[in-house]
Amino acid sequence: GQQVMQIPQYQHVQEGEDFTTYCNSSTTLSNIQWYKQRPGGHPVFLIQLVKSGEVKKQKRLTFQFGEAKKNSSLHITATQTTDVGTYFCAGPMDSSYKLIFGSGTRLLVRP
């Protein structure tokens, strides 16, 4: 079945360092969404990418959708302690109303 894989599972960085998480789908996605879940919280929508090769920025966060629309990445420049949390990518399963989430990347930031 369709799968969305995410790496790495964990990333522990020093505050100020950069961070990147990668998302790969076994099939082409119509769009990719990114969510952030703070410890003890619930997932919160960050952004949606729709076009092949699309790049969007939100302050220190840069999101990219691959040319083949099967992979995506989230890059955080100069991490801060407020970036701590788990970042999930998600893509809709073809011909269904099911959003498949990646396993998430947990980011820890040392102050």
Add this chain to the structure above:
Amino acid sequence: KAGVTQTPRYLIKTRGQQVTLSCSPISGHRSVSWYQQTPGQGLQFLFEYFSETQRNKGNFPGRFSGRQFSNSRSEMNVSTLELGDSALYLCASSVKGGMETQYFGPGTRLLVL
């Protein structure tokens, strides 16, 4: 607009019991999806409802069921609880579901003893 609300927020049950969780979507949202999240795990899709109809179901046993009411509020039920059902149960709403942005509620944390 008020966000997605879920009740109860915390629940402790014993094995063999059943539980019903409730989710009220954002006003105007007709799609409600349910997810199970266990420690260290991702979000496992349970099912999705739209206009009182289940449109998709994840790979969970029949002990997990749900329904949606005409006002779009949704409930999920787990019968004959097992220890492994301990998890955070999240519901998410969107206008039409599918590829749309999901707005998550705070979740119900279920502990089965």
